[in-house]
Amino acid sequence: MLLAPGMLWLAIFFLVPMGFLGYQSLQSGIFPNFHFTWQFANFSSAISGYHTQLVRSFFYAGIATVACLVLAYPLAYWIAFRAGPWRNLFLLFIVAPFFVTYLVRTLAWLNILGDEGPIVRILKDVHILGPNGRLLATTFAVVAGITYNFFPFMALPLYVSLEQIDARLLEAAKDLYASPTKAFLRVTLPLSAPGIVAGTLLTFIPAAGDFINAYFLGTPNQTMIGNVIQAKFLESLDYPTAASLSFILMGTIMVMLLVYAWIVGTEKLTG
């Protein structure tokens, strides 16, 4: 019974909207006259029509997650073990850009990466980019945008788990003749695993459904499943397809999550 407030919260803000979305996903008809007809065909036609964007979304989210991990781990490690009294200041540096809204941050990249912007000009001058080379409107720009926007979701959990490691364990490893590499691989890395797991989930799940980065930094050839859902809901007013695509996205993430949990072990998921 002590769970009641929590359950109520869950019911009102999760189960009810979800039920409504499920109801909508099985409707047929044309805006504004939709009827509930158990239209399971919505799901099959959504998959056959938009599997490209679905696969692309997971591909982009996957690369961005790995990039976040590779960039954030050394940073979090350095802050946790080497930054000493400056720790909080450096953490603030990670979080500070996020006081500005998501949209504005992405629009800033639109200007920075623009064909007539400073970075492209410099890269062309030093011949890293060819005369027709560009950064904006490429897969690189979209993945880089996602990486940038979700970076703190990776860095902060990593920092928390690294910071909790007992330094005496590393000393003990050293005393037992472990090389620094070995000590890292046998002690630090396993102990930071909960942070890695939490960070990858917090990055990958929202990244897979993201549409802002593909919209502003990509072209029609980089659209992700989030863009499709957005357009179906808001532009073509095709609510049933949009709702079924949302379920497909959610279901796929759920399956991936279960597989991931099974591989790394559930105790890591809960920290």
Next chain:
Amino acid sequence: MNDRMTREQLLRRGAAGATLLSVPGLLAACGGGGGGKSASNKVNKVLNFANWPLYIDTPQTLKAAGIHKPTTLQQFEKQTGIKVNYYVEINDNPGYFAKVQGRLSRGQGIGRDIIVSTDNDRFLGEYISNKWVQKLDKSLIPNFSNLIAAQQHPPFDPNRDYSLPWASGMDGIAWNEKVSDPVTSVKQLFEDPKLKGRVGVWNSMGDTLGLVMLENGDDPAKVTDASFNRAIARVQKAVSSGQILKFYGNDYAPVLEKGDLKATMAWSGDIKLLGDPKLHWVVPTQGGIIWTDNMIIPLGGSVPTASTYMNFMYEPKTSAQWSIGASYISSVKGVKAEAVKLNPKEGGNPLIFPQEATLSQMHQNDPAMLTNPKYNKAWLAVQGQ
């Protein structure tokens, strides 16, 4: 039995009470602003007007045209004492429709007295046929008689009970001479390798496919499956080859000015209003599309206040000044005579008073194409959606 509540009962009642208290409260909070259907017949002190960017006379554009007068908005405020909140918040028809349709479909207001919607998109028809707009109060619009004959009986509102034209404009092509040579046809826009990846088109089907159909030699006013598919295939080719950067609403303008877009499909007055000498606009060699944006009063809006403003804008003198300042076409009789008085040169401005030769190149969209769900689906698909 005693009267003391158990812990369990307390929690249960507390939770139930909280639900009762919070749910209606939340709903009320979400519904704030805008008011309901009950519009009074009093003129308000404030007019809330939602419009597109680059669509009204500003001190800069008036100065550039040598007109030393307050803007039409300032004149209206001074004359009537009604303050205007002018919201530049419409970037494209579908996006705006999506934003407001939820409240309108429940009969609720959206906090706006006038919104502007285009006749070559399906949404103007949706607003009117779903009864999400209110009738104009023509007793407050004596200048209604100044509406030109060509605009008196449009198919979406045969008696002009719900709408009045704000502006007409033309679909054409613009380029930035800093980064591109002149671009004068859709063929060049879609196929010139020098423009690769730096070309913009609209996300509205009527505008973009209209120009493409003209390039294909098809009639945009009478669309068949064959001509539709030809046009889609042509756009698809330009998307797949990487020629097209993006599908835009009105947001193409700053990107073109910056030079990230070398050339783009563009609306006639926008380029002039940007006032950048490096930007040029033409009617494509194979012809352009003409359309009209319409003022409508959404549910919850104040009909008397909105009607008062419409009447003001249908004064030929006001409309002439607006027309010069915005570089779009007015639907008010006698505007040309007034425009010449303001600035003799502007009487020959082809963006405001298109010559017969230009008008003969103009075509209209087939309304049946705009509402066809199969076509709408194909149109999203070509945008990767």
